[in-house]
Amino acid sequence: MTTAVREVSVFGDGIAYFNQAADLLELDAGMRRILTHPSRQIIFSIPFQRDSGEMEVFTGYRVQYNFARGPAKGGIRFHPGVTLDEVTALAFWMTWKCAVVDLPFGGGKGGVTCDPATLSQNELERITRRYAAELVEVVGPDKDVPAPDVNTTPQVMAWFMDTYSMHVRQHVPGVVTGKPLEIGGSRGRVEATGRGVTICALDEMSHMGLVPEQSKIVIQGFGNVGLYAAKLFAERGCSVVGISDVTGAYYNKNGIDVHAAIEHAAKHRNLEGFKGGDKISNGELLTSECDVLVPAALEKVFTAENAPNVKAKLIVEGANGPTTPEADSIFKQKGIVVIPDIMANAGGVTVSYFEWVQDRMGYFWKESEVNERLEDVLLANLGELRAIKNARSSTFRVAAYALAIDRVVKAARLRGIYA
Ligand code: GLU
Numbered sequence: 001m002t003t004a005v006r007e008v009s010v011f012g013d014g015i016a017y018f019n020q021a022a023d024l025l026e027l028d029a030g031m032r033r034i035l036t037h038p039s040r041q042i043i044f045s046i047p048f049q050r051d052s053g054e055m056e057v058f059t060g061y062r063v064q065y066n067f068a069r070g071p072a073k074g075g076i077r078f079h080p081g082v083t084l085d086e087v088t089a090l091a092f093w094m095t096w097k098c099a100v101v102d103l104p105f106g107g108g109k110g111g112v113t114c115d116p117a118t119l120s121q122n123e124l125e126r127i128t129r130r131y132a133a134e135l136v137e138v139v140g141p142d143k144d145v146p147a148p149d150v151n152t153t154p155q156v157m158a159w160f161m162d163t164y165s166m167h168v169r170q171h172v173p174g175v176v177t178g179k180p181l182e183i184g185g186s187r188g189r190v191e192a193t194g195r196g197v198t199i200c201a202l203d204e205m206s207h208m209g210l211v212p213e214q215s216k217i218v219i220q221g222f223g224n225v226g227l228y229a230a231k232l233f234a235e236r237g238c239s240v241v242g243i244s245d246v247t248g249a250y251y252n253k254n255g256i257d258v259h260a261a262i263e264h265a266a267k268h269r270n271l272e273g274f275k276g277g278d279k280i281s282n283g284e285l286l287t288s289e290c291d292v293l294v295p296a297a298l299e300k301v302f303t304a305e306n307a308p309n310v311k312a313k314l315i316v317e318g319a320n321g322p323t324t325p326e327a328d329s330i331f332k333q334k335g336i337v338v339i340p341d342i343m344a345n346a347g348g349v350t351v352s353y354f355e356w357v358q359d360r361m362g363y364f365w366k367e368s369e370v371n372e373r374l375e376d377v378l379l380a381n382l383g384e385l386r387a388i389k390n391a392r393s394s395t396f397r398v399a400a401y402a403l404a405i406d407r408v409v410k411a412a413r414l415r416g417i418y419a
Helices: 002-008 011-024 029-033 084-100 122-136 154-168 191-209 224-235 258-268 282-286 325-334 346-361 367-392 396-415
Strands: 040-049 057-068 072-077 106-115 144-148 217-220 240-245 248-251 276-281 294-297 313-318 337-339
Touching: 002 346, 011 084, 011 325, 011 396, 029 040, 029 396, 057 084, 057 122, 057 144, 072 122, 072 154, 072 346, 084 106, 084 144, 084 346, 084 396, 106 122, 106 144, 106 294, 106 313, 122 154, 122 325, 144 346, 191 224, 191 294, 191 337, 191 346, 191 367, 217 224, 217 282, 217 313, 224 240, 224 258, 240 258, 240 282, 248 282, 337 396, 346 396, 367 396
Parallel strands: 072 106, 072 144, 217 240, 217 294, 294 313, 313 337
Antiparallel strands: 040 057, 057 106, 240 248, 248 276
16 A cells, blocks of 8 residues: 555655755755645635536645745646645645745645536636635735646636635735736746746757757647747747647657647647647657657656657656656666756746736836746756756756755755744
8 A cells, every 4th residue: 555655646756856856965854854844735625516506526725835935836736636645746846946946935736626628617717716715814925826737727817816806805916827918917927838948948959969950849748838838949940740638649750830730729629630740649759759858748757667768868847747756767877868847847937926026016027028037047047957967967857956955945944943
């Protein structure tokens, strides 16, 4: 039983990575103990009535992992696979992600175990509002700031913001980020995670001598991260040879027409029936011929089974937790460079931070300003990781955790323990 739990635990993967970097930093046992425990885990029931009148109960979660550097920050996920273990792992990763790009936030994450594909807009709105109402006391611009994640959209953020504002009886746009522009969202937020993935990828590609115009890219997942990453890679002259979503994977060695794929997905809600490439399985996609591979879906995509067959030279983790520690050490042995999730997909939370800042000022920036500041933040911190990686002969992942842990530990030590 214990072994089974260990095998499926996503948080377990996170802790394994944490320990590798903690060893490098020679972090003391007490601080390790503190940083491997979530500050707060909230679980609640969401009773709701379907449009048909049928009653159901879903489970909602919010984990506020760490507050040492600021309010908790992280998305809300609506997915059938959401569990306390997963949300805790994701909140843990947000802590390091915010620290790795030096944002004044801690880490949080939330979710509801449900399948949005089976829900009407009205049902989705009712679930979101009840979810938000349950969290009124514990979220807020200076407490915990949610954002979109898998299957949650700017519209969902608008409902969350409205529900919270109604409860506290004032307008509080900064309670969530990833909102529509009309109600205090930031320009550039929707594309930000995908943009960050391409910024990190192109920077490392130039260090590896991979010329964009001659590089083949494969992207797993065509949601908010994968779609914009594909678009931006194509705009930079790269050849996107493989894409995928829940309906399967599509491969074209001469390059997929990304624009056509985006239009297809917008029209049909997914890539089903897309004719711009040969249909292959998701497993085949991950081991197909390419230079750069971007997992941009869910956790535990690379395992000890498929990692030996991965042919990419560079993996850029658009998703959170796509690589198990076993797969990670295989990639290391094979000389595959991995830009880890907490760096590669930090573009989203970085522009969330910009949104939070703009909401507090009530003054909004031009898109070019947002994109420029995003690139500055990501490249400065990726540069720091490269320096640590080279000095310590480590991987980017260990360097990223080491930099992040060091920043959180400094804040935690300065604040001390309040007892
Ligand atoms: N859900 C995104 C992530 O995993 C964004 C979080 C945020 O913007 O707060 O990084």
